Amino acid sequence: MTKANDPLRPQPRAGIMDIEAYVPGKSTAHGVAKVHKLSSNENPLGPSPKAIEAAREVAAKLDIYPDGSAKRLREAIAETYGLNAANIVCSNGSDEILGLLSQIYLTPDDEAIFTEHAFMVYKIYIKAAGATPVVVKETDERADVDAILAAVTPRTKIIFLANPNNPTGTYLPFDEVRRLHAGLPKNILLVLDAAYAEYVRRNDYEAGIELVASSRNVVMTRTFSKIGLGGARVGWMYGPLEIVDAINRVRGPFNVNAVAIEAGIATIRDRAHIEKSVAHNETWLRWLSEEFTGLGLRVTPSVGNFILIHFPDDAKHSAAAADDYLSERGYILRRVAGYGFPNALRMSIGTEEANRGVVAALAAFLKS
Numbered sequence: 001m002t003k004a005n006d007p008l009r010p011q012p013r014a015g016i017m018d019i020e021a022y023v024p025g026k027s028t029a030h031g032v033a034k035v036h037k038l039s040s041n042e043n044p045l046g047p048s049p050k051a052i053e054a055a056r057e058v059a060a061k062l063d064i065y066p067d068g069s070a071k072r073l074r075e076a077i078a079e080t081y082g083l084n085a086a087n088i089v090c091s092n093g094s095d096e097i098l099g100l101l102s103q104i105y106l107t108p109d110d111e112a113i114f115t116e117h118a119f120m121v122y123k124i125y126i127k128a129a130g131a132t133p134v135v136v137k138e139t140d141e142r143a144d145v146d147a148i149l150a151a152v153t154p155r156t157k158i159i160f161l162a163n164p165n166n167p168t169g170t171y172l173p174f175d176e177v178r179r180l181h182a183g184l185p186k187n188i189l190l191v192l193d194a195a196y197a198e199y200v201r202r203n204d205y206e207a208g209i210e211l212v213a214s215s216r217n218v219v220m221t222r223t224f225s226k227i228g229l230g231g232a233r234v235g236w237m238y239g240p241l242e243i244v245d246a247i248n249r250v251r252g253p254f255n256v257n258a259v260a261i262e263a264g265i266a267t268i269r270d271r272a273h274i275e276k277s278v279a280h281n282e283t284w285l286r287w288l289s290e291e292f293t294g295l296g297l298r299v300t301p302s303v304g305n306f307i308l309i310h311f312p313d314d315a316k317h318s319a320a321a322a323d324d325y326l327s328e329r330g331y332i333l334r335r336v337a338g339y340g341f342p343n344a345l346r347m348s349i350g351t352e353e354a355n356r357g358v359v360a361a362l363a364a365f366l367k368s
């Protein structure tokens, strides 16, 4: 380890070495014939065949720089959702946007709020900006608007709200999001992280388009990662022109690569593939919830493409023991102790084969 303030070496800014690096979902298991990766909320139906084709085509032109503003991708997104392309910024995954917003709107004097079981990336970017993360209690594993509003101080500059949240899968109905916004001072940026919006099938849910359009302190972030392009790294933000302008000054000049742009355009235009993916998710999310409950395991009600499974208190049947048992059989789930769930696992909705396999394996595990 290096000593702090060693004059003979470059030193990261204060606080950087206190950041705990993000741990991605595992993707391998040893000694099993077939691995089912259910740890990163990827699309079990894979990428759109049209995206694969588009990526192949662009491969022949990899010597050419991409369009730095990803204009055609922004236009394809704008057309799909009825937005103005000028209010969209594309990014290398939506993570990049979350980092840029932190870098642009936070100083070391500031605080940024997120909730107890929220997506962990927020904390990393807040700390990387030198600001103070403020963690707010949830109620029933769901963001609590009153608790968030009560945590706001004159130093608060950003509120990150994952809606739906990962790893809980819970969501705030839109009247609650509106109530949160209405209670905030106008200088606070409300970031609506709608990474799972495609999968939500609830009448009282809205990803945030309307609220962005009618205010100057709200942005919505979205991603292609959960609908088939996790590996291509494509995300986007819809926000007020002033915020888009600030991001465009700071982001990498070619932050979205040529393959990501073409695969993204093909994906968003392939509505049939998206609809098929969402229908698959709806069927199997419901089935898995019922099966796990039937096994005596509590699940958090999810509207995303994953489900949080809680394990019993006895050490023999803990989440860690279940994870080992499942891994030995090729089923890779996600441990979520770092999210405040020491005795739960998050499972991405998989193929029919994977889903049935996990249920059968857990039934055997609980009897063991």
Ligand SMILES: *Cc1c(COP(=O)(O)O)cnc(C)c1O
Pocket: 092, 093, 094, 095, 096, 119, 162, 164, 165, 166, 193, 195, 222, 223, 224, 225, 230, 233, 234, 235
């Ligand atoms: C997966 C995820 C993201 C974004 O991922 P990218 O791959 O960087 O687009 C953002 N927020 C939440 C809550 C997520 O689960």
